[in-house]
Structures are given as C-alpha cells and as structure tokens.
Amino acid sequence: MTTPTIELKPSSHPLSEEEREAILRNPGFGRHFTDHMVTVKWTEGRGWHDAELVPYAPLSIDPANMTLHYAQTIFEGLKAYRRPDGTVATFRPLANAERFQTSARRLAMPELPTDLFIAACDALVTHDKEWVPAHGEQSLYLRPFMFATEVGLGVRPASEYLFIVIASPAGAYFPGGVKPVSVWLSEDYVRAVKGGTGAAKTGGNYAASLVAQKEAAAEGCDQVVWLDAVEHRWVEEMGGMNLYFVYGDRIVTPELTGSLLPGITRDSLLTIARDLGYHAEEGRISTEDWARDAASGALTEVFACGTAAVITPVGTVKSRRGEWTQGAGEPGEVTMRLRGALLALQSGAAPDPYGWMHDL
Ligand code: PLP
Numbered sequence: 539m540t541t542p543t544i545e546l547k548p549s550s551h552p553l554s555e556e557e558r559e560a561i562l563r564n565p566g567f568g569r570h571f572t573d574h575m576v577t578v579k580w581t582e583g584r585g586w587h588d589a590e591l592v593p594y595a596p597l598s599i600d601p602a603n604m605t606l607h608y609a610q611t612i613f614e615g616l617k618a619y620r621r622p623d624g625t626v627a628t629f630r631p632l633a634n635a636e637r638f639q640t641s642a643r644r645l646a647m648p649e650l651p652t653d654l655f656i657a658a659c660d661a662l663v664t665h666d667k668e669w670v671p672a673h674g675e676q677s678l679y680l681r682p683f684m685f686a687t688e689v690g691l692g693v694r695p696a697s698e699y700l701f702i703v704i705a706s707p708a709g710a711y712f713p714g715g716v717k718p719v720s721v722w723l724s725e726d727y728v729r730a731v732k733g734g735t736g737a738a739k740t741g742g743n744y745a746a747s748l749v750a751q752k753e754a755a756a757e758g759c760d761q762v763v764w765l766d767a768v769e770h771r772w773v774e775e776m777g778g779m780n781l782y783f784v785y786g787d788r789i790v791t792p793e794l795t796g797s798l799l800p801g802i803t804r805d806s807l808l809t810i811a812r813d814l815g816y817h818a819e820e821g822r823i824s825t826e827d828w829a830r831d832a833a834s835g836a837l838t839e840v841f842a843c844g845t846a847a848v849i850t851p852v853g854t855v856k857s858r859r860g861e862w863t864q865g866a867g868e869p870g871e872v873t874m875r876l877r878g879a880l881l882a883l884q885s886g887a888a889p890d891p892y893g894w895m896h897d898l
C-alpha cells in the first residue's frame with residue numbers, strides 16, 4: 539500500500555489578520571484553533587487514503603461510532619516554534635510519530651507511517667504559519683490524533699479510522715508564569731498498571747485520571763502525582779507531565795516501567811542535562827525518599843516536564859500522611875537553567891547540536 543500525498547483544499551474564509559492577532563496576544567492553552575486541519579482515512583483492505591488539508595470544521599459523528607463507546611483513540615502533542623529570523627520549525631516530530639505508532643499497536647489500531655505523520659504536521663504548519671506566535675515562549679501546539687470511525691456496537695478493533703491534525707496557538711499551560719505547582723500524591727487511585735495502557739497516549743488514561751485530579755483540586759493542589767499501582771509507593775509521573783528530582787548536580791527521573799508515558803521532553807532533558815554537566819539518570823524514587831530527602835535538604839529541586847507544560851517547578855507536596863514544601867517554594871536554579879536551555883534550543887536562540895529541530 540502506498541503512502542498518500544496530501545491534497546490541499548484551503549479555507550476560503552480564514553480568520554482575518556486582526557482576529558488572529560487578537561488571539562495571539564493572549565492564546566492561553568488549547569482554546570483557539572487555526573484555520574485548517576489535515577485528515578487522513580484508513581480502511582481495512584485499503585490502507586491510508588484521502589489525505590487532505592481542509593478548513594477546520596466540526597465533524598459529524600454517528601451515535602454508534604465505536605470510539606464513543608469503547609474509546610479506541612490515541613493522540614500526540616508537539617510544538618512549532620518561530621525563530622528570531624522568522625523561520626518556523628517543529629521539535630522532534632519523528633519521536634512523536636514513533637510514539638504514535640507505539641500507541642496504535644497497544645490500542646490495536648493501524649500504524650500511521652512516520653513520513654505521513656510528519657507530512658501532515660508540515661502541511662498544517664505551512665498553511666497556518668501566520669498562527670505560529672512570534673513572541674517569547676509562545677508556540678503553535680499541534681495535536682495529531684486518531685480514532686475509530688466504524689459504526690457498530692460489537693467490541694473488536696474497528697475496520698475504519700480517521701487521523702486528524704489540528705493546531706492551537708499556545709501560551710503558558712499553567713497561568714501565572716513559572717511558579718511552582720502544588721501536587722497531591724494519589725494513594726487511592728492508580729493511573730496504570732504494567733501490561734495496561736499507561737505507556738500509550740490514549741484518551742482512556744486521561745479519563746481515568748480526572749477523578750484524582752478533582753481530588754487534588756479539592757485538597758488545594760494543582761496537579762496529581764501518580765504512584766505505582768502495586769505498592770502505591772514508587773513515583774511514576776503527573777497527569778500530563780513526567781517528573782525530575784534534583785539532588786545537587788545529580789538529576790533523576792523515574793525509569794520507564796511500562797506504566798508511564800515515555801515523554802519526549804523527559805528524554806531530551808536526559809541529553810541536555812548531561813551536556814550541561816549534570817549526572818542525569820533514570821531511577822526509582824519512593825514517596826518516603828521524596829519526603830525524607832526534601833526534609834534533609836539532599837533533594838534540592840523537583841520539576842515536571844512535558845510538551846504543553848515545558849518545565850514547571852514543583853513546590854508543595856501533599857498526601858494523606860502530611861505535607862511539605864520543596865526548597866523555598868521558588869523555582870530552583872537547575873530547573874530554570876534546564877528550562878532556559880530547552881527553550882533556547884526550541885526557539886532557535888541557541889544551536890541545535892542534536893538535529894532535533896525539523897525545518898519547514
Ligand atoms: N506524561 C503524560 C501522562 C503526558 O500526557 C505527557 C504529555 O505529553 C507527558 C508525560 C510528557 O510527554 P512529552 O514530553 O512527550 O510531551
């Protein structure tokens with residue numbers, strides 16, 4: 539089966555420059571969408587077909603669409619940045635394309651070829667280039683996703699799917715700038731178990747996380763931290779971010795156990811941190827380690843990282859057994875240094891020694 543090329547059917551009514559500029563002045567996160575989207579269909583026996591760039595528009599969904607009932611759906615998140623010279627590039631799209639294939643395998647969905655994933659993102663960003671913000675830390679967030687479109691109530695892998703890429707200009711994920719978030723250690727609920735779908739980026743993981751996120755909010759916290767599902771002790775990740783623990787010049791991120799998402803920011807930071815002279819490693823951190831090392835001062839900083847949230851310091855930690863505040867409640871030095879290095883590379887303010895940026 540051949541990979542289709544993307545047919546261009548641009549909008550005859552894109553938003554005016556004034557309307558777009560008004561949105562770009564304060565985009566928030568995931569609230570506004572650009573003029574176009576890319577859609578590609580998959581049908582059993584036929585493969586990928588009908589790849590198109592079309593005006594952004596609602597979809598018409600049959601009430602018996604299988605995704606609405608059995609949640610066969612996966613997604614990705616990556617960003618396009620505008621460099622100081624005006625050119626635009628995306629960050630590590632191949633890594634997202636490969637993770638999308640891994641998620642598809644786990645959800646018994648067809649694997650989109652990586653070149654089609656990247657071509658779809660490129661087509662959208664190229665056509666909606668004016669939507670890539672030019673200021674500061676803003677970017678254009680791309681959301682590729684795929685879901686079953688077959689109609690029917692039998693429980694089995696669907697025979698038809700739709701892949702779509704939409705784009706949304708993005709400011710800060712957490713309003714209020716870089717200030718430490720407070721986290722709730724979830725001991726009653728678990729996000730994922732080994733053999734489950736935790737390492738896949740699938741909607742069900744997020745649906746299952748919401749009750750714990752509500753609990754965190756009721757406890758006065760911004761985010762939930764997930765622990766392992768067996769001992770309820772080993773720190774895994776946050777709702778939409780991975781975690782890093784800073785011990786002076788040694789930084790540790792929870793190892794990939796199969797039940798947490800292999801974040802691309804997490805992976806990139808292992809490399810960037812080593813190049814900045816830190817000992818960066820994957821390891822195991824328990825909630826006891828966290829409480830003890832924060833109290834003794836050995837644990838100097840904790841931060842969360844992900845595409846949407848970039849790098850966000852973690853301040854207050856709360857659980858049923860107590861509460862403590864990391865450091866002085868201010869963003870730590872290592873956190874801010876890594877954040878600066880990552881953003882400089884992504885926005886073109888610093889060189890890209892790893893060839894991570896994909897030019898458009
Ligand atoms: N963990 C979860 C559950 C996520 O949803 C995300 C966001 O994509 C991450 C971690 C961070 O992954 P990445 O750095 O690839 O965005």
Ligand code: COI
Nearest residue numbers: 615616778844845846847
């Ligand atoms: C991302 O960082 O891309 C995410 O998917 C996190 C969240 C918005 C679900």
